Amino acid sequence: xxxxxxxxxxxxxxxxxxxxxxAGRLLGTADPRxxxxxxPGATNxxxxxxxxxxxxxxxxxxxxxxIPVAAAQxxxxxxxxxxxxGFAAFLxxxxxxxxxxxxxxxxxxxxxxxxxxxxxxxxxxxxxWLAVALVTRISSLSxxxxxxxxxxxxxxxxxxxVLTGAAALMSALLYWRHRSNIRNLMAGTEGRINLGSK
Numbered sequence: 001x002x003x004x005x006x007x008x009x010x011x012x013x014x015x016x017x018x019x020x021x022x023a024g025r026l027l028g029t030a031d032p033r034x035x036x037x038x039x040p041g042a043t044n045x046x047x048x049x050x051x052x053x054x055x056x057x058x059x060x061x062x063x064x065x066x067i068p069v070a071a072a073q074x075x076x077x078x079x080x081x082x083x084x085x086g087f088a089a090f091l092x093x094x095x096x097x098x099x100x101x102x103x104x105x106x107x108x109x110x111x112x113x114x115x116x117x118x119x120x121x122x123x124x125x126x127x128x129w130l131a132v133a134l135v136t137r138i139s140s141l142s143x144x145x146x147x148x149x150x151x152x153x154x155x156x157x158x159x160x161x162v163l164t165g166a167a168a169l170m171s172a173l174l175y176w177r178h179r180s181n182i183r184n185l186m187a188g189t190e191g192r193i194n195l196g197s198k
Contacts, residue, residue: 015065018040035048040104041108042058065108065113087169106174110147124149130142
């Protein structure tokens with residue numbers, strides 16, 4: 001029980017590390033909370049800091065979802081603890097202890113968690129995001145479509161109700177965090193991905 005509680009707590013604390021803010025300070029770019037969309041995530045870092053900043057943020061945010069789940073898998077915990085560990089890392093990104101509980105939208109961290117549940121679930125979710133992004137060039141729409149399908153991927157691959165429930169809860173929170181993007185999509189004013197030249 002103590003091991004399980006520590007695992008979940010550490011997952012939340014790791015999730016609370018904002019890769020975007022840390023990368024912004026190290027690279028000398030603007031604080032992502034004060035520029036662009038104001039979201040400390042990979043897309044906004046790409047927008048304000050270029051490809052390097054965006055890539056570092058994407059990989060860092062994925063890692064903080066994947067690492068705790070991989071550790072839980074290695075320790076052989078039951079599916080309930082595994083689900084709670086992944087969800088704690090995700091919540092840490094959304095509501096980080098170190099940054100006033102004001103975090104990002106959770107797309108990359110959720111992807112890391114799903115990859116920890118099953119590599120193919122992560123790959124399928126990432127593939128969905130990429131496919132929609134290639135067609136529409138809209139990051140938020142890509143995330144919303146991928147989030148809608150992610151629980152189905154987890155169920156299809158694992159047939160585990162608890163893990164599928166965790167994936168569905170993450171997807172629901174992703175939709176909640178994207179509510180302003182949804183309004184923009186409906187109004188036809190949502191911004192498009194711009195890789196720029198950096």
